[in-house]
Amino acid sequence: MAKQPIPYKIYLSEDEMPRKWYNLRADMKEKHPPMLNPATLKPVTKEDLKHVFCSAVVEQELNQTDRYIDIPDEIVSFYKMYRPSPIVRAYCLEKALDTPAEIYYKFEGNNTSGSHKLNSAAAQAYYAKQEGLTSLTTETGAGQWGTALAMACAFYGLDLTVFMVKVSSEQKPHRKEVMRTYGAKVVPSPSDTTETGRKILAAHPDTGGSLGCAISEAVEVAVNTPNCRYGLGSVLDHVVLHQSVIGMEAKTALDKYGVKPDIIIGCAGGGSNLGGLIAPFMGEKLRGEADYRFIAVEPASCPSLTRGKYMYDFGDTGHITPLMKMYTLGSEFMPSPNHAGGLRYHGMSAILSKLYDDKYMDAVSVEQTAVFEAAEKFAKTEGILPAPESAHAIRVAVDEALKCKETGKKKVILFGLTGTGYFDLSAYKKYNDGDMSDYIPTDEEIEKSLETLEPFQPAE
Amino acid sequence: MAKQPIPYKIYLSEDEMPRKWYNLRADMKEKHPPMLNPATLKPVTKEDLKHVFCSAVVEQELNQTDRYIDIPDEIVSFYKMYRPSPIVRAYCLEKALDTPAEIYYKFEGNNTSGSHKLNSAAAQAYYAKQEGLTSLTTETGAGQWGTALAMACAFYGLDLTVFMVKVSSEQKPHRKEVMRTYGAKVVPSPSDTTETGRKILAAHPDTGGSLGCAISEAVEVAVNTPNCRYGLGSVLDHVVLHQSVIGMEAKTALDKYGVKPDIIIGCAGGGSNLGGLIAPFMGEKLRGEADYRFIAVEPASCPSLTRGKYMYDFGDTGHITPLMKMYTLGSEFMPSPNHAGGLRYHGMSAILSKLYDDKYMDAVSVEQTAVFEAAEKFAKTEGILPAPESAHAIRVAVDEALKCKETGKKKVILFGLTGTGYFDLSAYKKYNDGDMSDYIPTDEEIEKSLETLEPFQPAE
Numbered sequence: 001m002a003k004q005p006i007p008y009k010i011y012l013s014e015d016e017m018p019r020k021w022y023n024l025r026a027d028m029k030e031k032h033p034p035m036l037n038p039a040t041l042k043p044v045t046k047e048d049l050k051h052v053f054c055s056a057v058v059e060q061e062l063n064q065t066d067r068y069i070d071i072p073d074e075i076v077s078f079y080k081m082y083r084p085s086p087i088v089r090a091y092c093l094e095k096a097l098d099t100p101a102e103i104y105y106k107f108e109g110n111n112t113s114g115s116h117k118l119n120s121a122a123a124q125a126y127y128a129k130q131e132g133l134t135s136l137t138t139e140t141g142a143g144q145w146g147t148a149l150a151m152a153c154a155f156y157g158l159d160l161t162v163f164m165v166k167v168s169s170e171q172k173p174h175r176k177e178v179m180r181t182y183g184a185k186v187v188p189s190p191s192d193t194t195e196t197g198r199k200i201l202a203a204h205p206d207t208g209g210s211l212g213c214a215i216s217e218a219v220e221v222a223v224n225t226p227n228c229r230y231g232l233g234s235v236l237d238h239v240v241l242h243q244s245v246i247g248m249e250a251k252t253a254l255d256k257y258g259v260k261p262d263i264i265i266g267c268a269g270g271g272s273n274l275g276g277l278i279a280p281f282m283g284e285k286l287r288g289e290a291d292y293r294f295i296a297v298e299p300a301s302c303p304s305l306t307r308g309k310y311m312y313d314f315g316d317t318g319h320i321t322p323l324m325k326m327y328t329l330g331s332e333f334m335p336s337p338n339h340a341g342g343l344r345y346h347g348m349s350a351i352l353s354k355l356y357d358d359k360y361m362d363a364v365s366v367e368q369t370a371v372f373e374a375a376e377k378f379a380k381t382e383g384i385l386p387a388p389e390s391a392h393a394i395r396v397a398v399d400e401a402l403k404c405k406e407t408g409k410k411k412v413i414l415f416g417l418t419g420t421g422y423f424d425l426s427a428y429k430k431y432n433d434g435d436m437s438d439y440i441p442t443d444e445e446i447e448k449s450l451e452t453l454e455p456f457q458p459a460e
Numbered sequence: 461m462a463k464q465p466i467p468y469k470i471y472l473s474e475d476e477m478p479r480k481w482y483n484l485r486a487d488m489k490e491k492h493p494p495m496l497n498p499a500t501l502k503p504v505t506k507e508d509l510k511h512v513f514c515s516a517v518v519e520q521e522l523n524q525t526d527r528y529i530d531i532p533d534e535i536v537s538f539y540k541m542y543r544p545s546p547i548v549r550a551y552c553l554e555k556a557l558d559t560p561a562e563i564y565y566k567f568e569g570n571n572t573s574g575s576h577k578l579n580s581a582a583a584q585a586y587y588a589k590q591e592g593l594t595s596l597t598t599e600t601g602a603g604q605w606g607t608a609l610a611m612a613c614a615f616y617g618l619d620l621t622v623f624m625v626k627v628s629s630e631q632k633p634h635r636k637e638v639m640r641t642y643g644a645k646v647v648p649s650p651s652d653t654t655e656t657g658r659k660i661l662a663a664h665p666d667t668g669g670s671l672g673c674a675i676s677e678a679v680e681v682a683v684n685t686p687n688c689r690y691g692l693g694s695v696l697d698h699v700v701l702h703q704s705v706i707g708m709e710a711k712t713a714l715d716k717y718g719v720k721p722d723i724i725i726g727c728a729g730g731g732s733n734l735g736g737l738i739a740p741f742m743g744e745k746l747r748g749e750a751d752y753r754f755i756a757v758e759p760a761s762c763p764s765l766t767r768g769k770y771m772y773d774f775g776d777t778g779h780i781t782p783l784m785k786m787y788t789l790g791s792e793f794m795p796s797p798n799h800a801g802g803l804r805y806h807g808m809s810a811i812l813s814k815l816y817d818d819k820y821m822d823a824v825s826v827e828q829t830a831v832f833e834a835a836e837k838f839a840k841t842e843g844i845l846p847a848p849e850s851a852h853a854i855r856v857a858v859d860e861a862l863k864c865k866e867t868g869k870k871k872v873i874l875f876g877l878t879g880t881g882y883f884d885l886s887a888y889k890k891y892n893d894g895d896m897s898d899y900i901p902t903d904e905e906i907e908k909s910l911e912t913l914e915p916f917q918p919a920e
Contacts (some may be wrong), residue, residue: 008540008541013467014468077468080467080468080469081842110570111844112880130763154839154840155552173885173889174886177885177886178885178888181891300723315597379611380643382541383615385571422634422882423882425634428638432637
């Protein structure tokens with residue numbers, strides 16, 4: 001087939017949108033180890049999880065065998081409000097870099113939540129409604145996930161309480177207001193509304209809170225409220241499953257034009273966007289049908305893959321979640337306050353951790369001033385002001401494109417532009433004012449945090 | 461042709477994007493009266509205008525005869541970074557309203573400027589670069605136009621100084637930061653950097669500034685700086701021309717599906733988005749080929765069409781621009797400080813003013829609490845958090861759809877969703893907190909402001 005000229009933006013038609021999520025685990029010869037109950041160090045059961053999450057989500061969480069899972073029609077309809085999202089050919093960035101590389105990005109930011117998070121929020125709220133629940137709880141840090149779940153809950157008519165990391169709720173009053181406009185109740189965390197919150201406040205009255213602590217509070221409320229469950233925006237397998245819609249759309253769009261990426265790059269916090277973006281490509285690699293280089297990009301200030309250890313750890317600070325085997329810095333690790341934006345979770349998706357441990361994927365860490373430099377260049381050439389998280393992927397895409405310039409090799413680079421930076425202008429101000437600095441945790445800091453995990457490792 | 465099912469979003473392909481702007485004036489049997497030099501009350505010449513605007517723009521401003529004007533390839537390429545914009549079928553809003561009406565909106569908010577303003581910014585910056593200029597100046601109130609011109613100037617490598625209404629620059633530090641990220645210099649207005657600014661500051665040291673005053677400062681700097689011109693984001697004929705890309709895309713997309721709107725609704729501040737949206741439809745009406753009902757929606761607090769007079773007035777407060785015949789509240793009119801968002805300009809596009817005066821178009825005014833109520837409903841059902849300006853059009857679209865519910869008539873409604881409200885969360889907070897109120901200026905206020913214009917009316 002003769003190559004067609006590639007437009008600036010490749011949009012699928014609504015008929016071409018995926019009707020199934022792709023379940024990457026089905027193609028992993030070796031699955032990741034199961035979640036454990038911290039009291040018994042035995043695998044958690046469905047029943048354990050069903051106190052916390054709605055049933056459909058628990059089934060998906062534990063389904064390691066079905067390669068495809070149908071997307072209910074109602075969720076497809078919700079997706080149509082903001083999907084398919086475009087694959088953009090970064091013609092202007094290529095020109096500015098004077099690189100022989102072809103650069104593409106899958107842009108997930110064209111919705112009010114400002115990111116890919118809505119893909120899983122739509123599913124989680126839909127299932128909750130289907131099961132007759134009346135409310136959800138969740139936590140949010142940078143705010144995209146809380147906004148996404150607020151939007152989905154407003155659409156399906158569910159109440160939502162969002163525990164927002166206190167320092168974020170103070171620094172990002174506008175994020176909070178978006179959630180309120182969608183009807184969500186936003187509670188700065190730690191709060192005096194939960195036992196965990198009160199304990200943390202008693203010990204650290206001046207704390208700005210953390211994601212791990214907000215998770216503890218949200219789970220506590222969910223399990224103690226009738227007809228209420230908890231929704232999580234990343235890390236877990238069902239979230240990665242929902243996010244596979246990103247990669248499936250991307251692959252369909254690129255296939256239409258005969259484009260095969262050499263390198264696929266995504267930022268990695270909890271891992272859901274990266275897992276979703278790479279899913280169908282990784283599937284081909286796992287099945288031996290094609291090869292790709294995958295690069296997870298994380299902040300140097302919160303480097304779970306590149307400097308963490310592959311151990312069992314809690315999902316939260318309050319230690320009320322099950323244990324997951326993942327690359328982690330330890331659930332007590334706190335990224336430096338000078339770190340801007342998201343990607344501040346101490347652990348990493350169990351799926352991605354396993355794939356990384358099995359060498360199917362590379363990881364690099366980058367410092368934030370270099371990230372914002374790439375963000376600024378991208379904004380000026382491609383017109384989109386990226387989220388700081390997304391700019392991590394931009395940084396490495398630019399670096400790879402510049403390598404191509406040196407070597408003269410024309411590689412095809414695909415990266416995930418997960419969102420926009422419209423609520424991150426305080427961080428941009430710091431950068432514009434020349435007041436941004438980098439921070440790299442010391443080995444001692446990481447070791448100290450990891451030590452606390454030793455009692456929770458099962459015998460080999 | 462059998463009607464195809466209508467998708468949630470109709471995207472044109474890049475090949476289907478317009479290559480020409482449509483010049484509505486060519487089809488107006490009676491043109492609007494010319495701009496006048498305030499000193500002589502004689503029509504301004506090209507030479508007068510070329511001190512202020514770049515030449516290509518002046519030619520377009522005064523071209524009342526060519527029906528189509530080519531869009532340079534370079535501008536088409538710029539447009540491809542964020543266009544074509546979708547026509548969205550508001551299935552979810554229709555369902556929530558339980559109306560037989562079909563509702564469509566043309567969504568111009570999917571770009572970092574957050575609005576349609578980029579359509580004219582791209583053109584003005586391109587022409588400035590072509591003519592060897594090195595910098596532009598402009599003013600901004602709510603901030604969309606300043607952001608749009610900052611993006612376009614960054615892309616073409618031009619310096620930009622934005623005079624930002626002081627109260628806006630204080631209330632919207634994040635808007636300011638977006639412009640800075642794109643390399644623009646943002647000066648709160650009134651400033652001590654211009655003669656007009658110093659005069660106003662001397663007379664009113666505590667003023668929060670106004671759009672009219674910021675225009676005066678920007679023009680003053682442009683005419684006194686080598687290789688510098690001024691760019692305006694609305695009101696003038698060349699801006700309406702550039703914005704015709706909105707209507708042309710909309711018409712092409714709807715024609716593909718055999719959809720003919722009965723009612724076309726847009727918010728109106730200076731008039732450029734409304735003029736652009738309705739352009740090709742109004743062209744058909746002017747040529748007697750089709751009929752549509754057009755509705756301009758303005759805030760009750762700044763009602764130039766519905767309560768202003770059709771007179772000659774200045775474009776700015778400092779009285780350094782030419783006189784334009786337009787519906788106006790008088791260049792000294794200041795909307796109440798309780799008015800949120802844009803749509804606060806005292807006058808209205810000369811083209812739209814003439815069409816309104818000739819009864820080709822209707823106008824209604826709406827109060828802001830009702831506007832935010834519609835915005836909230838829209839956000840919850842359609843997922844997009846609208847700009848307060850755009851929500852004026854939503855309000856009237858909803859009202860018209862509810863009329864259809866009463867009468868049982870199935871009308872087809874098209875409205876312009878000009879932008880997103882991501883930088884308007886202070887206003888949403890006011891609404892969410894129940895602290896928003898309405899303000900309607902008294903007849904005396906308007907009359908007093910209009911009295912000052914009497915010396916500037918030419919003899920009949």
